[in-house]
Amino acid sequence: MKQYFSELYTGGKSLVEGLGVTMKALFSPIVTVQYPREEIDITPNYRGHIDLILDTGKNTYLCISCGMCEKSCPSDCIKVKGKKMEGEKKKSLVLFDLDFTKCSLCGTCVEVCPKDALEYSQEYNLAAFTKEAFHFDILKRLEERRI
Amino acid sequence: METISILPPELIRMVIAVIIIISFLFLNAIMMGYAERKIAGHVQRRPGPMEVGSHGILQMIVDGVKLVGKELLIPFNVDRTLFRVAPLLSFTPVILPLLVIPFSEKLQARDLNLGLIFIVTMGSVNVMALLVGGWGSNNKYSMFGAMRAVAQSIAYEIPILLSLLAVVLMCNTFSLKEIVAAQQNIWFVFLQPVAFLIYVVAGLAETNRNPFDLPEAESELTAGFHTEYSGMGFSLFFIGEYTNMFIVASVATVLFLGGWHGPHLPYGEYLGVVWFFLKVYLLLFLMIMVRWTYPRVRFDQLLNFAWKYLVPFSLVNLLITAVLVKL
Numbered sequence: 175m176k177q178y179f180s181e182l183y184t185g186g187k188s189l190v191e192g193l194g195v196t197m198k199a200l201f202s203p204i205v206t207v208q209y210p211r212e213e214i215d216i217t218p219n220y221r222g223h224i225d226l227i228l229d230t231g232k233n234t235y236l237c238i239s240c241g242m243c244e245k246s247c248p249s250d251c252i253k254v255k256g257k258k259m260e261g262e263k264k265k266s267l268v269l270f271d272l273d274f275t276k277c278s279l280c281g282t283c284v285e286v287c288p289k290d291a292l293e294y295s296q297e298y299n300l301a302a303f304t305k306e307a308f309h310f311d312i313l314k315r316l317e318e319r320r321i
Numbered sequence: 322m323e324t325i326s327i328l329p330p331e332l333i334r335m336v337i338a339v340i341i342i343i344s345f346l347f348l349n350a351i352m353m354g355y356a357e358r359k360i361a362g363h364v365q366r367r368p369g370p371m372e373v374g375s376h377g378i379l380q381m382i383v384d385g386v387k388l389v390g391k392e393l394l395i396p397f398n399v400d401r402t403l404f405r406v407a408p409l410l411s412f413t414p415v416i417l418p419l420l421v422i423p424f425s426e427k428l429q430a431r432d433l434n435l436g437l438i439f440i441v442t443m444g445s446v447n448v449m450a451l452l453v454g455g456w457g458s459n460n461k462y463s464m465f466g467a468m469r470a471v472a473q474s475i476a477y478e479i480p481i482l483l484s485l486l487a488v489v490l491m492c493n494t495f496s497l498k499e500i501v502a503a504q505q506n507i508w509f510v511f512l513q514p515v516a517f518l519i520y521v522v523a524g525l526a527e528t529n530r531n532p533f534d535l536p537e538a539e540s541e542l543t544a545g546f547h548t549e550y551s552g553m554g555f556s557l558f559f560i561g562e563y564t565n566m567f568i569v570a571s572v573a574t575v576l577f578l579g580g581w582h583g584p585h586l587p588y589g590e591y592l593g594v595v596w597f598f599l600k601v602y603l604l605l606f607l608m609i610m611v612r613w614t615y616p617r618v619r620f621d622q623l624l625n626f627a628w629k630y631l632v633p634f635s636l637v638n639l640l641i642t643a644v645l646v647k648l
Contacts, residue, residue, distance in 0.1 A: 182630065189615070196364045196614040206367040 222295040223274050224252075224283055226316045235316055236291035239265040243283035243292065251276040252283060267313055274300075274308040335420075338430035342419045349567050350560040351381040357609050364613045391552035396459065399549070403457030408550065408557035411450035414443045415564040422571050423498045425581040425593035436497040437485060440572060441478075444527065447565055448474040451529075451536055454558070455546035466545025469620065470529065470536035476627035477526040477533075483635035484516040484523070487642040488576045501580030508579035515638045517577045519631050521604070524569040526623070528562065531612035535620055570604040571597075578604075 207214055224243075226235045239256025251273040256265035284292045302308065355370070355378065362369025370377030395404060421436040423429040433439055448470055455467020489495060491512065492503040510517045526533035537545030547558045574580055578600045581593025618626070 178629075192614045193610060196610060199366060200360065200363050200610070202366060204363070204366055204368050208368070208371065 216296060216298060218296075220294065220296055220298065221279055221281060222297045222300075223272060223277060223279070223310060224292045224312065225295040226270065226312055227291055227293050228316060228319050233320060235267060235313075236289045237267055237270070238289055238291075239267050240288060242286045242288060246282045246286040248280060248282065249276040249278055270311070270313040270316075272310045272312050274310055275305055335430060338420065339416070342416060342430070346416065346419070346560065346564050350563040351385065353563045353566065353605065354381045354384075354559075356606075357612075360606075360609050361613050364610070385556065388552055388556045393554055394549075394551045396549050399459045400457040403453050404549070405554075407450050407454030407457055408554040408561075410453055411447055411561035412557040414446035414450075415561050415568060418443045418568045419564075419571075421497060422568070422575065423501055423580060424597050426498075426590035428591060428594055429498060432496055432498045434494070434496045437489065437495045437500070437572075437576075440497075440568065441482065441485070444565070444568065445474065445478060447561065450558075450561070451546045454550070455536075458546070458549040460549055462542040462544070462548045463546050466536040466538075466542050466548070469538075470546065472620075473526055473529075473533065473535060473623065476624050477523045477631075480519050480523045480627065480631035480635045481527060483632070483639050484513075484519040485572075485576060487513055487516045487635070487639050490639070490642050490646050497575050497580075501575055501582070504579040504582060508577065508582070510577040510579075513577065513638070513642070515634060516642075517573070519635050519638070520573055520577070521607075523627075523631055524573065525608060525611065526627070528565045528569055528608075530566065530608055532615040532618050533623055534612075534617060535623065538617060540617075566605060566608060567601065570601045570608070573604055574600040 226237060228234075229236050237254075239254055241254050241256075244252045244254045253269060253271040253273075254267070255269035257268045258265050281294070284294065300308070358380070359369040359377075368376075370380040373379045373383050395401060418440040420430040421433050421439055423432070451470040452467045455463040455465075455470070458464070488500065488509050491509065492500050494500060494503075525531075529536050535545075536542075537547065539545075542548070547555055550558060574597060581597045583593070583596030583599075586592040586595065
């Protein structure tokens with residue numbers, strides 16, 4: 175009999191406390207982000223697709239067209255082509271393509287690069303209607319960033 | 322004027338009242354649906370509907386349009402008559418109790434001298450609708466939902482009736498108008514706090530609301546008795562549920578919270594409706610908060626609670642009330 179009433183008391187008390195918790199949450203500020211309207215900064219550790227690093231001093235890429243990234247890529251999604259221009263000592267890039275549909279974001283290309291010329295981009299708004307939209311021209315992306 | 326005067330005035334009054342009540346019923350369902358989703362959102366620290374209209378205020382109307390536009394699917398091998406009748410059976414009886422509820426001193430479609438019994442009777446028809454819908458759906462989930470609804474209703478009708486009876490003993494009438502009038506000086510919630518608590522808890526079970534929403538338990542029974550319903554069939558169940566909530570809250574207001582009584586207003590015999598609605602929607606707010614606070618009880622817990630706590634307490638309460646009234 176004593177247990178009957180003590181259960182009623184503790185049960186009732188916990189129910190009222192529970193209502194207090196939700197009532198407090200009801201008047202607390204919202205913590206979710208209204209995505210298309212608000213965006214939060216993403217962490218610098220975010221690993222998007224690869225990008226060529228822009229050397230601000232020389233205003234160009236660091237890539238020497240050695241093709242290490244192309245060879246090391248387990249998914250065969252990078253295509254690099256270099257050409258020796260007239261009057262130049264080093265090869266310059268003519269093509270740097272990434273087939274992002276196949277990329278597994280393993281990061282081997284970034285690690286293997288002897289000149290540390292590659293970085294992860296911060297892009298995450300990646301949605302499109304065609305497969306071709308994910309064949310990125312990395313060289314062109316770099317040209318766009320050039321001043 | 323000529324044509325109006327040959328019609329019986331009582332008939333015109335009833336027709337107007339029914340039209341107002343039915344339109345109010347849809348409005349109530351829309352407001353409650355919006356409030357439910359908005360409160361659910363804020364309890365979970367998210368904004369709830371935000372896209373359609375300012376702060377999503379038109380969301381429920383858009384949802385309603387979508388539901389009207391949907392096809393009424395009738396699954397293979399169901400009992401077609403029962404399947405079609407069930408939503409109507411859930412929707413129609415909830416209109417009738419609103420006819421006898423006194424919204425204010427003069428805003429009442431009809432003052433039955435057995436008003437309370439009428440409301441309780443109509444309230445139990447809803448269970449019939451769940452049973453018919455669940456049985457007619459030819460689906461094990463619906464069937465389970467219907468069976469649970471019936472077992473639950475048997476357990477919870479008794480404490481509801483006993484707690485209401487305590488108030489009836491005190492004012493010696495079943496007429497809702499007279500019960501409210503008897504609370505001129507003091508609301509019955511102060512004289513009958515136990516009965517009020519029992520009524521609110523059992524009322525939650527009566528309307529199949531969380532934590533007693535076993536007939537539609539999403540996580541166990543998909544959607545329970547309305548698993549197979551789409552489009553307007555589903556929305557009639559939905560409107561029926563919200564109107565049932567409104568009726569339970571209004572009966573609590575009429576019997577315990579002093580109905581239209583409140584601080585004085587000009588044209589008090591009509592504007593008492595403001596106090597009435599304020600109390601009703603406060604109770605409904607509480608019901609929504611309860612839904613988003615507590616987890617669903619297990620079925621044996623639900624029956625234990627009804628038979629071991631609510632029924633004995635309401636019986637003792639009734640006995641004490643009877644003795645005190647007699648003295």
